[in-house]
Amino acid sequence: MQASDRFNINSQLEHLQAKYVGTGHADLTRFEWAVNIQRDSYASYIGHYPMLAYFAIAENESIGREHYNFMQKMLLPCGLPPERDED
């Protein structure tokens, strides 16, 4: 790899995509985008304890249960992925 390659936009993007989960790209599908948003949201809810408590009050569950539910939802946050076109 030449030194100049390091600075071209594509390799920078690739670097970002490798480093930061959820960085978009040109072929991103609507589903992938939504999944990322949802996972980020759940992670944010879990990270911000007052928010977690806020949800827990609304649902009348313990904060620990709410935390666990959000973690579980990170597996398939938007349901099953759509069928892909074979090409």
Add this chain to the structure above:
Amino acid sequence: MYLYSLTLQRATGAVCAVIGSFSGRDTKKSAASGSASTQEIAVARGSTLDLLRPDPETGRLRTLLSVDVFGAIRSLAQFRLTGATKDYLVVGSDSGRLVILEYSPDRNRFDKVHQETFGKSGCRRIVPGQLLAVDPKGRALCIAALEKQKLVYVLNRDAAARLTISSPLEAHKSNTLTFSLTALDCGFDNPIFAAIELEYAESDRDPTGQAANQAQKLLTFYELDLGLNHVSRKASEPIDNGANLLVTVPGGGDGPSGVLVCCDNFVLYRNQGHPEVRAVIPRRADLPAERGVLIVAAATHRQKNLFFFLLQTEYGDIFKVDLEHSGETVTELRIKYFDTIPVTSATCVLRSGFLFAASEFGNHALYQFRDIGRDADVESSSATLMETEEGFQPVFFQPRPLKNLMRIDEIESLMPVMDMRVANLFDEETPQLFTACGRGPRSTLRILRPGLAISEMARSMLPAEPIAVWTVKKNINDMFDAYIVVSFANVTLVLSIGETIEEVSDSQFLDTTHSLAVTLLGEDSLMQVHPSGIRHIREDGRVNEWRTPGKKTITKVGSNRLQVVIALSGGELIYFEMDMTGQLMEVEKQDMSGDVACLAIAPVPEGRQRSRFLAVGSYDNTIRILSLDPDDCLQPLSVQSVSSAPESLLFLEVQASVGGEDGGDYPANLFLNAGLQNGVLFRTNVDMVTGQLSDTRSRFLGLRPPKLFPCMVSHRQAMLCLSSRPWLGYIHQGHFLLTPLSCDTLESAASFSSDQCSEGVVAVAGDALRIFTIERLGETFNETAIPLRYTPRKFVILPKKKYIAVIESDKGAFSAEEREAAKKECLEASGAAENGNANNGDPMENGDGQEDGAEEGNTFPDEQYGYPKAESERWVSCIRILDPRSRDTTCLLELQDNEAAVSICTVNFHDKEHGTLLAVGTAKGLQFWPKRTLAAGFIHIYKFVSDGRSLELLHKTQVEEVPLALCQFQGRLLAGVGSVLRLYDLGKRKLLRKCENKLFPKTIVSIHTYRDRIYVGDMQESFHYCKYRRDENQLYIFADDSVPRWVTAAQHIDFDTMAGADKFGNIYFARLPQDISDEIEEDPTGGKIKWEQGKLNGAPNKVEEIVQFHVGDVVTSLQKASLIPGGGECLIYGTVMGSVGALLAFTSREDVDFFSHLEMHLRQEHPPLCGRDHMAYRSAYFPVKDVIDGDLCEQYPSLPADMQRKIADELDRTPGEILKKLEDIRNKII
């Protein structure tokens, strides 16, 4: 508009807590017995970090330190290097940094030992901070994110025994979620970390759902090879898919090592190469079958040859888990029911036999172990685990009253503040804060009053009304006071302090006259000053009497340990000093120009013969400082004129900067305090050398001239100021605080110390002698709690009768009748079947509801055990009318039919037939998942009957959506029904629709009105400004916000301005620009033509956000109010984490400049403790705008003195001036 933000009550909830010997100090007791050092508890409360220490003697928790870290603390861990005696605290936060703190007991603060940056700031999915694990031997730590990233740091020490930290070793795995992380206890072998992981890459790609179904949680072991300095994924084994929490099992000779894996319904023991040992968690008999049992908190108790775990479920039941093991092989895992306490977010077992339970909602508690669960109880074991076709056979139990634990202390927590109002319902000097707090059966309505709580220890009646009281020791080295001397109008009463307090006559005090002063003089002699002389009582019983010359009488006295000054009628001062032989000698006389109003002598400085300063207050509105040095005795040093004649004077030494527990190294500042006749307390700094007065501050305390008395608070000099209410001036964590006490007017007071009460106050008021202690120092508010039945949602104050109407509702609970019936059934059943016997598979419908604890004592309160869980789609709800004065509920309507009350307001319809009515919005069969659905919404209209004490349903109107907001408007009722704003009028049978607007984006959550404007808050889309045109009967939106805000609270500020708070923890002000506002008001169509041309689905005009501030906590209520009499209004807010704060608008540009510069310097010189950049934190979602963070500014006094001076120089001021500014602005708020 510039605002000053100040937290009045720091967050009271707890995120996590760890226990450790952070001070590394030995208690006196344990040092003697040679055992380990004291333990402290570090508690993270969102953005504050607290250090608590339980006092093993009193069994109370004391807050040693509370620091605002300006970041969100998400995890805490503690570790100790081998051979050390002191623990370090590791903090995982949203700063993208790992911070290791060390507590310095001498300076009473946390020192940052290491700060390692590893990622972006913010609570992100792949930036570590959420999970934290430290090797039990303190050799390595692992910090992990919810997804992908895990970083391992090697901890070591250098030649100087300082802690060192390596660069991070990566143990990342892409597309993998981490549920829990812990370190294995494997002695001195390579450190191993265990994690529950779940990979999602396959599930994301497989549209058939097969991969998702087969997704398997793995228990992964990461080994840190200390020799190679490398982390490897050593093993990855499938575990139960319900796994959520790992708990370290002691190893390395003390136990079998490995981990406990807590799963939905099960607890497993796992270790590498060890077969799984599984036991089922016993279930409450009344739990619906579809609900699991999840462990939410765990604590480990370790002592020699014994360890056990206390695991708490989401319902509050604690189980004791024991492992039967031989060597490293675990043969049996037993789970035994231990006790039930409110659900916690963290529990800690202390070595001294206490359990600290940080409740997730409501008050925290400290429990003492009475037993460690040795008696037989419901137990499930891996040995008796039964697997049938339907899965594992559950074990059932019934919660019972506490057997192993005993609650000994409670720490108040407001978490969550659901709603708040500031009002003066009790006609007191300052308004009260009414907060609806808590959740479910632990809900309360708390009345907060600014001030400290007192706890009265004794109260006795005296024969007449006393005018003054003193306490004296017999010897300066005595621990406790010997006498209480009470002076009446013409007699003096002497009480001796012993086992009891009783009158004595052998004290040598003159009892036939009233006294002016009684003190200890020198080492061991007593002095009584009475109008006609000074009586000096020597230790051996000899009495020296000095008589006033002629017919003059003594009017005022000032004294310290070695010096006495008296003022005679006519204005003559006579100065006495104690000589080497213990004689009181007259030194100097001086004629003052007029009568002396008051006198005070500064305390004798350490190691000196005398104090140099005498303060004399005169009726010509001046205070003079006179010298007491032999060469210029009674010569004036300085003069200060004051606004009114001084009534009382007191010198007080104040530590200029933070001192340690033992006093600190900083020189004390001498302050002269004066209570003036106009009710103002005047404080001024006295230069220790020249006696010059500078830095004057004054504060209005009350309607009576404050009388000042010295007292002791946490072993330091403090001051009691008795005005129309008592105030305490004291030093708390380096700050001088002047706080009112919550008690009625006192006449005179003195400090009191005896065997039973080491630091109290004795006071006289009316004809009573009262002894009390002052509690919870450092708190801004003291509270009175009124229990409620369900989670309070909203409340309104009924203005005329000063009653409070509260709506309460809970999801997934049984109604009161059902609970009552179930309880009866349960009582009958318990006669037949033994508690907890699992005789059949289907759970019985049992419950243990008890209303307000009013039943006979055989059952246990719901506050402790929670309501039995019902199906999640069921709701219970009630409407309550409360008399806050008597704390009685005068009316309680339980809603039927799965209805939940969601909004409330009072309304006066213009036909005035019924007077004030109460409108309550309800939702029937409300569900949140997968989408918000409901069977029906209703608006109930209630009429007040029996003098406003009770309610009667007038009628009920069905609406199609949830009516989340109600508001009176021009004699009609405005309701936000889903996304529709509708105007109702009162009909005979139901409400009549008059007008509506359906153009709101999502859901209306707040409505405020002012003149013909309506300010509507939308659940996701911030504020919409509307107008109502009566002639055309039309509601239309003329302005909205361009920022999507998830409004949680709103408050109307002025005609063009609204204050709001959003779900992400921001407070903002939205203002309609002046020109647009004018244009709309002048436009004959009221901007309506323009509205019809609105573009892009929005309103034609946009409001501007003029203020923006990240609080870091979900704000649930906003209120404009003034907390002090005559003070300016500020915006008070309450949050989910139970904090109360205020935003005050600056009145001068000069102050804005000063505070923004101070803030800027503090940001640079004193960055937040946990590594989060202050500016970035306050701008977490939107850039901070025009708000100065008072919490940061108030950290100024805790800086080292040279830093203070440096900042002060930059600001062209002295540190004293800055402290005064800080004090002044705080005094404007509270």
